[in-house]
Amino acid sequence: DVKVTQSSRYLVKRTGEKVFLECVQDMDHENMFWYRQDPGLGLRLIYFSYDVKMKEKGDIPEGYSVSREKKERFSLILESASTNQTSMYLCASSPQGRNQETQYFGPGTRLLVL
Amino acid sequence: EDQVTQSPEALRLQEGESSSLNCSYTVSGLRGLFWYRQDPGKGPEFLFTLYSAGEEKEKERLKATLTKKESFLHITAPKPEDSATYLCAVQAGRDDKIIFGKGTRLHILP
Numbered sequence: 001d002v003k004v005t006q007s008s009r010y011l012v013k014r015t016g017e018k019v020f021l022e023c024v025q026d027m028d029h030e031n032m033f034w035y036r037q038d039p040g041l042g043l044r045l046i047y048f049s050y051d052v053k054m055k056e057k058g059d060i061p062e063g064y065s066v067s068r069e070k071k072e073r074f075s076l077i078l079e080s081a082s083t084n085q086t087s088m089y090l091c092a093s094s095p096q097g098r099n100q101e102t103q104y105f106g107p108g109t110r111l112l113v114l
Numbered sequence: 115e116d117q118v119t120q121s122p123e124a125l126r127l128q129e130g131e132s133s134s135l136n137c138s139y140t141v142s143g144l145r146g147l148f149w150y151r152q153d154p155g156k157g158p159e160f161l162f163t164l165y166s167a168g169e170e171k172e173k174e175r176l177k178a179t180l181t182k183k184e185s186f187l188h189i190t191a192p193k194p195e196d197s198a199t200y201l202c203a204v205q206a207g208r209d210d211k212i213i214f215g216k217g218t219r220l221h222i223l224p
Contacts, residue, residue: 004157012166025151033204039179040216041216042201042214042216042217043158043201043203043214045212090157090158092157102146102148102160102163103148103160103203103212105150105157105160106157107156107157108155108156108157110155
């Protein structure tokens, strides 16, 4: 079974803090993704990566950055957390290269920024 | 503009009452359509991938179908444990972008 794990299920941070969300997948997938999910807005893509050290902006990259130093690990960084970044953050991975296939999701991190 | 629309937003059924969820899409160059199930506070769980019109896939009480404009997720004789949000996503366009619908919240009453 594909396994995608995220470092925290729940996280509480203060405005202005730097926040790291970690995601690890164990299936040697090339593609990894970070989404946020908000009521009424659905899933929105923040960043994705097709390979180690590669990253591409999704639909809402502002206020976020990512790092992919190893194939299995994809980190999402909130440089200076703000209250409007309170959300559920979901990491996903998929096999193959640019021809994206089925995405497998982690359990999510619910982030609250005070 | 590429779009994925799911209907209804929410659906309440009695246990055993069969129904269908709809996912309509307007995209150029569909490469695949995906169905996911999401339980509260958890990540989406993959159910099906459909690639071409006329294709059908089944898993237990769920059956997904695809036409050139929409997909249906048919639920036959549902049980309370089928209660969840069901998400549809399409992969399309020159950049193989994946677009998610907003989901249908399904509640099965015992």
